Amino acid sequence: MMIPVRCFTCGKVIGEHWDEFKARAREGDEDPADVLDDLGVTRACCRRMMVSHKDLVDVVSPYQ
Secondary structure: OOOOOEOOOOOOEOHHHHHHHHHHHHOOOOOHHHHHHHHOOOOHHHHHHHHHOOOOHHHHOOOO
């Protein structure tokens, strides 16, 4: 789960693509730009948020 769910700059919902992006780009061998193209994330501001996002949910809430 990506927090925040929306892009700070334009407000477009991008959180729905986070899990697939993380699995394919960060843990896989695919280029992040190619993954974002496949997911339909085309705006530069949204792409920046996806690439630079640090997932802190596991750190903030270790007890599930």
